[in-house]
Amino acid sequence: MIRKALLGLFLLFSSVQSFGQDITTVDRPKLVVGIIVDQMRYDYLTRFYDRYGEEGFKRILREGYNFENAHFNYVPTVTAVGHASVYTGTTGSGHGIVANDWYDKYLKKMIYCVDDFNFKAIGTELPYEQKSPVRLLATTVTDELRLAQNMNGKTIAIGLKDRSAVLPGGHTSNGSYWFVGKDEGKFITSGFYMEELPKWVIDFNKKEFPRKYMKNDWETLYPIKSYKESIADDNPYEGVFVGEEKPVFPHELKKLSEQNGNFDLIKETPYGNSILKEFAIAAIEGEELGQRDYTDFLAISFSSPDYIGHRYGSDSKEIEDTYLRLDLEMAELLKYLDKNLGVDNYTLFLTADHAVVPVPAYLKSLKIPAGYFDYSLFREYLKDLGEKYYGVPDLIENFSNFQVFLNREVLDRLKLDANTVAEKLAQEIINYEGVHKVLTAKTLQTTDFQSGILSYVQNGYNQKFSGDIVMIPNPATIYMRETGTTHGSGYNYDTHVPIMFFGKGIKTGRSRDYVEIIDIAPTVSNLLQIQFPNSNTGKVLKSALK
Structure with a gap:
C-alpha cells in the first residue's frame, strides 16, 4: 500500500515537472515580420485569387492560417488608429490615437498623430518631418518583445508614411523609417531614435530606386483586356493626376512628376511597394535581423494601395494591377526569408489598417444608396x-x-x-x-x-x-469629392480585412469565426511567451497557434 502511494506521488511529481517544462520552454522564432497593407479589403484576396501566383498571397493562405471574418471593432477606421490598434491590442479609447489628425481641445487646434517638434528630422532638411510616438499612450507588442529580452532584440519599423512606421515601432524602436518624396525620394527617421542615419540606410538612399522607377510609365502588368475584376478603365468615378485628362493607363510618370510632387508621385503607384520591399530586405541585412540569439521584429507597412485606392477607388483597374504586383513583391519577400533565415526561423502576420468603401458615385449609378456629406x-x-x-x-x-x-x-x-x-x-x-x-x-x-x-x-x-x-x-456616405473614395466608418466595407498568420508556430487552416484586429497583438505575444501590451483588450487567437 505504501509502495503504491509512493509510486502515485512520484507520477504526480513527474507530471507537474513535465507540465512546468511545457510552459517554461520558449521556442521563439528568430524574426517576427508584421505586414500591414494600407487599405486592403478582405475581398481583394478572393476577388483576384485566380490571378495571383502560387508563392505570394496564395502561399500564405495555403500554408498559414487565415481568419476570414476579421474586423475592426472601432471607429474611425483610419491609418494611424489602425496601426496603433494592431500593435497595442486595444482601440483608441485605450491607446490614445483617436484619428490621423484630431482637434486638441486643450491646445485649441488640430494636431497630427505623430508630430513632435522636440526632435529634429534625421536625413532631411524638409520641414514638418519631426516625429515620435509621444501621443501613443500604450505599449506595443514590439515594446514588450524588447522588454522581455532585456532590450537585446531589435525592432525596425518601415513604411511610406511616417505614422505607419512610428506607431508600429512603439516607444523602444531601434529605428523607424519612412519615405519622403518631393525632390528627395529617400528614407528618413527622427532624432527620437538616433542622431544620424545608419550606413545601410545611407547606402540604400544612394541607390536612388525612386529615380529609377520614375523613368518607367505605369503600365498594367498583364494585357489590360485580361483585367476582368474591375470596371472600365475610362470612367467618371476615378480621379486623375495633375496633367492627365483621363484616369486611364498608361500613367506617364516622368512626364507627370513635376506637377505631382516629383518623388511624391511614386507613392501613388505600385512602385512604392516595390521600393519598400527592397528597403525591408536592406533592413534585414543591415541590422542582421534574425541572425542573433534574440528575437527581432520587422514591421512593414505597404502604403501605396491606400494612395491608389483614394484616387481611383476599389473597383478600378489601378487597384487590380496594384494587388497583382503586390502579390509578386510578397512572393519575393517570402523567398528571401526562406533562403536567408530558413522556413522554421520566422513568423509572419499580414493584415490591414482599414478597408474602403466603393466610390459612392459609382454605387449611386447602380441605384445602391450612397452619398456625400x-x-x-x-x-x-x-x-x-x-x-x-x-x-x-x-x-x-x-x-x-x-x-x-x-x-x-x-x-x-x-x-x-x-x-x-x-x-x-x-x-x-x-x-x-446623411x-x-x-x-x-x-x-x-x-x-x-x-x-x-x-x-x-x-x-x-x-x-x-x-x-x-x-x-x-449613413452607409456609403463620405465627406469628399465625387471621384475616388475614402474610409473611416464602422460599416463592413471599412472593417472587414485580412488577418493571416504564417511560419514558425502557426497551424495550417482557416476560421470563419468573428475575430477582431486587436486580437493580433495578444496572439503574437502568446506565441512569443511575452507580456501582453499594457492596455491590451484583445484575445489570443488560439486556433492559429500550434
Missing part, C-alpha cells in the same frame, strides 16, 4: 443651431472627424450645462440629411454597448480627446 454646409448648420437655441453663433468650437466640440468658454459665460446642450443638439442633428446616428459624450460614458456599430463608436471614443457629440453618417 458636405462639411462646410454642416458647419453653417451648427452655427445656425447655436443662434436658434442659445442666441450665439460661436457655440461650436470645432467640427471634425464627424465629432462636435462645444465651446466651453461660451457655455460658462451663458451658464449652460454641456451635457444638456449636447443632448439638445443631438436631437436636432439626427434629422440632418446622418444615421448621433451619440453624446454622456451616453458613451454611461452606456455599455455590447455589439454593433454603437459599440464601435464607444471603442473609438476617448473621454479625454474625443468630442461632445459623435455622429455616424
Whole structure:
C-alpha cells in the first residue's frame, strides 16, 4: 500500500515537472515580420485569387492560417488608429490615437498623430518631418518583445508614411523609417531614435530606386483586356493626376512628376511597394535581423494601395494591377526569408489598417444608396443651431472627424450645462440629411454597448480627446469629392480585412469565426511567451497557434 502511494506521488511529481517544462520552454522564432497593407479589403484576396501566383498571397493562405471574418471593432477606421490598434491590442479609447489628425481641445487646434517638434528630422532638411510616438499612450507588442529580452532584440519599423512606421515601432524602436518624396525620394527617421542615419540606410538612399522607377510609365502588368475584376478603365468615378485628362493607363510618370510632387508621385503607384520591399530586405541585412540569439521584429507597412485606392477607388483597374504586383513583391519577400533565415526561423502576420468603401458615385449609378456629406454646409448648420437655441453663433468650437466640440468658454459665460446642450443638439442633428446616428459624450460614458456599430463608436471614443457629440453618417456616405473614395466608418466595407498568420508556430487552416484586429497583438505575444501590451483588450487567437 505504501509502495503504491509512493509510486502515485512520484507520477504526480513527474507530471507537474513535465507540465512546468511545457510552459517554461520558449521556442521563439528568430524574426517576427508584421505586414500591414494600407487599405486592403478582405475581398481583394478572393476577388483576384485566380490571378495571383502560387508563392505570394496564395502561399500564405495555403500554408498559414487565415481568419476570414476579421474586423475592426472601432471607429474611425483610419491609418494611424489602425496601426496603433494592431500593435497595442486595444482601440483608441485605450491607446490614445483617436484619428490621423484630431482637434486638441486643450491646445485649441488640430494636431497630427505623430508630430513632435522636440526632435529634429534625421536625413532631411524638409520641414514638418519631426516625429515620435509621444501621443501613443500604450505599449506595443514590439515594446514588450524588447522588454522581455532585456532590450537585446531589435525592432525596425518601415513604411511610406511616417505614422505607419512610428506607431508600429512603439516607444523602444531601434529605428523607424519612412519615405519622403518631393525632390528627395529617400528614407528618413527622427532624432527620437538616433542622431544620424545608419550606413545601410545611407547606402540604400544612394541607390536612388525612386529615380529609377520614375523613368518607367505605369503600365498594367498583364494585357489590360485580361483585367476582368474591375470596371472600365475610362470612367467618371476615378480621379486623375495633375496633367492627365483621363484616369486611364498608361500613367506617364516622368512626364507627370513635376506637377505631382516629383518623388511624391511614386507613392501613388505600385512602385512604392516595390521600393519598400527592397528597403525591408536592406533592413534585414543591415541590422542582421534574425541572425542573433534574440528575437527581432520587422514591421512593414505597404502604403501605396491606400494612395491608389483614394484616387481611383476599389473597383478600378489601378487597384487590380496594384494587388497583382503586390502579390509578386510578397512572393519575393517570402523567398528571401526562406533562403536567408530558413522556413522554421520566422513568423509572419499580414493584415490591414482599414478597408474602403466603393466610390459612392459609382454605387449611386447602380441605384445602391450612397452619398456625400458636405462639411462646410454642416458647419453653417451648427452655427445656425447655436443662434436658434442659445442666441450665439460661436457655440461650436470645432467640427471634425464627424465629432462636435462645444465651446466651453461660451457655455460658462451663458451658464449652460454641456451635457444638456449636447443632448439638445443631438436631437436636432439626427434629422440632418446623411446622418444615421448621433451619440453624446454622456451616453458613451454611461452606456455599455455590447455589439454593433454603437459599440464601435464607444471603442473609438476617448473621454479625454474625443468630442461632445459623435455622429455616424449613413452607409456609403463620405465627406469628399465625387471621384475616388475614402474610409473611416464602422460599416463592413471599412472593417472587414485580412488577418493571416504564417511560419514558425502557426497551424495550417482557416476560421470563419468573428475575430477582431486587436486580437493580433495578444496572439503574437502568446506565441512569443511575452507580456501582453499594457492596455491590451484583445484575445489570443488560439486556433492559429500550434
